[in-house]
Ligand SMILES: Nc1ncnc2c1ncn2[C@@H]1O[C@H](COP(=O)(O)OP(=O)(O)OP(=O)(O)O)[C@@H](O)[C@H]1O
């Protein structure tokens with residue numbers, strides 16, 4: 001009986017298959033070939049990248065070689081824009097600021113992020129909530145959180161300065177030397193208005209925003225380190241610091257490097273912080289390449305020169321990308 | 335239920351060849367097992383039959399049909415993967431009926447077939463579970479059930495039992511054999527476990543380094559291996575190989591293994607070996623044909639003495655290892671007959687089961 | 700390490716090396732949000748009085764909130780942002796899922812090269828492209844429209860999604876698909892019926908992360924949009940609530956607070972997905 005039912009079933013299968021055959025369209029057959037399917041699936045991404053990345057990039061390079069201003073076609077000026085920029089103090093300050101800001105902010109974020117990750121990696125009550133809370137600065141819109149920093153670092157109403165003055169008062173009163181008539185004057189730095197402080201303030205805000213990214217990424221890496229390694233190190237008599245240096249760091253180095261490089265690129269091209277906090281001021285002392293490019297192109301309308309300014313990001317970006325690619329290749333991700 | 339014909343099959347990944355010219359005919363309803371060491375190209379061959387791997391050169395026919403360019407779904411085959419490849423987001427029932435639903439079979443037909451297959455495999459109660467909720471053995475059954483419901487021309491298995499524990503593996507092995515007897519179909523079964531190969535196969539195909547070494551039914555493969563590789567691969571513990579010299583001794587031939595060990599070649603083999611007299615050859619003998627000294631049951635059994643090296647008691651037998659002229663030799667002796675390590679012991683060798691190998695071609699003479 | 704580190708640790712030591720630093724970190728991370736809230740519910744009189752402690756609210760008021768919602772286009776901005784974020788995330792997921800699948804699963808000429816290019820574009824910052832993109836957008840007649848952002852955001856979202864999803868697709872056993880194809884599925888069916896359902900967590904991660912990235916984007920929105928009614932929350936709040944040099948801190952902080960709330964809500968529902976999107980984004 002199994003035989004006959006199987007036979008009829010087979011007949012039905014082959015009948016339905018035959019029917020399907022005729023309906024199998026040319027397209028279906030073509031898409032069975034992974035070489036065809038691969039290209040087809042990449043079409044949307046490819047179009048987007050060509051139209052909105054590759055072409056604009058080429059256009060940017062072309063614009064950088066012209067003296068185009070808003071509303072007028074530019075004419076070819078060769079490398080004049082680049083030469084002009086290299087000659088300008090504002091540009092050189094901005095270039096230096098960009099490097100300084102990126103290196104210092106990334107270093108601080110990496111160090112503090114590692115510390116926070118190690119703390120978060122311990123077991124404690126509310127650890128999940130704590131992790132979620134710590135990530136908040138990273139997820140909210142940067143400009144909006146930067147507005148709070150603008151307010152907290154306000155020249156007149158800075159809460160930090162209020163605290164400083166309060167502490168100052170407290171100390172003075174201990175010695176009985178309170179000068180009450182000076183009450184309205186708030187001691188403390190002019191965070192954003194003083195060139196000496198402005199870059200530091202910007203770095204502080206950037207660290208606040210970027211720290212969670214480091215901490216959570218490092219934490220994810222820490223959680224992949226097998227516990228046995230620590231047990232082994234403990235048996236070998238390693239102290240907490242030694243364990244960190246000899247076990248933790250080497251284990252999470254691959255992830256750490258990628259995270260640092262990634263953040264480096266993002267920090268390098270940061271725009272919002274400076275735009276909101278100082279607009280490049282005071283006296284152009286805090287411009288980064290991105291904000292300077294914006295100022296030159298959108299405010300002054302010199303699109304050619306602005307494009308040239310932005311293009312100065314490419315060499316460093318290039319170095320980072322090459323490093324990253326060779327590194328990824330080496331650890332076999334690709 | 336169709337013949338599979340493989341002609342000069344060749345496959346390379348870039349520059350490196352994985353399969354180098356395979357010819358094989360698998361008969362209707364035959365159970366063929368591909369065995370060979372890791373990396374010899376078994377999986378690659380199977381995947382080419384399935385249509386998952388592009389064929390570099392050669393032809394594969396299923397039935398009358400040349401299927402080189404037929405996509406897997408139109409080949410009417412089913413495959414059971416090593417990790418079972420059950421769809422995690424579907425229930426057992428959905429897993430088993432997936433192929434039928436794609437072929438738009440009527441609902442009642444699908445239900446009936448799934449029930450039938452589930453009954454054969456005894457997984458009727460599991461139909462509503464997800465793969466995650468199954469044990470390894472149950473997953474294995476579901477994977478087979480998914481193949482059975484399709485009622486395909488051929489079943490392909492790629493090491494289906496290697497993820498199971500030893501006990502379950504033996505049990506499933508028997509079960510696969512039973513199922514094959516119930517659901518007669520052409521089966522191509524890949525394994526690197528030679529016991530599996532011996533117990534399941536109608537014919538075994540031994541592969542090595544991308545080529546077929548020998549195709550034969552299990553017992554014949556065991557008794558008459560064609561090459562040194564097959565002789566060493568099939569059988570456990572493996573056949574002993576010793577360098578030897580073949581010489582004429584007046585009327586007959588004899589094999590010289592060492593100064594003290596000189597064995598006469600059975601008379602019925604003399605014509606086969608005569609041309610190789612006075613040459614350096616390789617002598618092969620399975621451990622079970624090399625025992626403690628016993629009463630001779632045929633004229634070709636001969637005795638010799640050798641110093642015992644290491645002993646490995648297996649319970650039913652004890653493996654006695656010794657060294658003859660630099661070659662490690664293993665004998666299979668009755669546990670109570672063995673001498674201690676370092677002592678001399680008398681062995682009986684059954685020359686009826688000897689093999690001589692030409693070291694140049696590695697073929698068995 | 701978590702448990703073993705506690706062995707033999709006194710409470711005092713734990714307090715110093717663990718609780719206090721952790722508290723300080725959490726405090727520093729959350730304080731600005733507290734400040735947003737507290738500023739937005741103070742009266743102007745209190746805000747600009749330096750003689751009283753700024754930490755206390757003597758006379759809470761929702762006047763700034765009311766102003767934000769009634770006197771500004773804030774709700775319109777929220778709507779714009781939401782719309783832009785949803786559409787650009789949708790476009791990016793569509794292109795990203797297909798592209799990621801192709802690059803993770805199919806072998807064809809140029810796939811490696813294309814992966815590398817995706818990676819490179821992934822690292823190209825908006826600051827590098829915004830000037831010429833202005834030209835592209837006006838060519839398509841998209842300047843000052845939400846559509847400009849719907850096309851601009853995928854420039855960084857698509858490479859991100861592809862990169863993330865390549866990693867995710869690679870974790871799905873190839874055999875599942877192969878088995879489906881043997882069972883009778885075409886390549887496309889195997890992708891749609893087997894791989895995509897299993898990739899839902901990864902797609903969700905990519906989507907959540909892409910959504911927050913679009914919600915937060917600033918530079919393109921700043922450059923492309925000019926009419927107040929077209930703006931997104933980040934540009935609207937910074938651009939329209941700051942009039943010249945006059946800062947209305949109450950409404951500004953209310954805007955910052957309520958501009959952050961939608962992402963925070965999305966985030967709180969999908970913390971795990973967000974985190975795996977974020978960590979996956981760098982791991983690749
Ligand atoms: N996708 C691939 N790319 C490159 N080389 C491959 C690929 N797949 C297999 N090979 C190579 O082809 C040869 C045969 O591989 P195959 O998987 O067929 O071996 P196998 O006999 O199934 O081995 P095992 O018993 O370990 O499963 C091996 O040398 C392997 O390294």
Ligand SMILES: [Mg+2]
Pocket residue numbers: 376377378
């Ligand atoms: Mg294999």
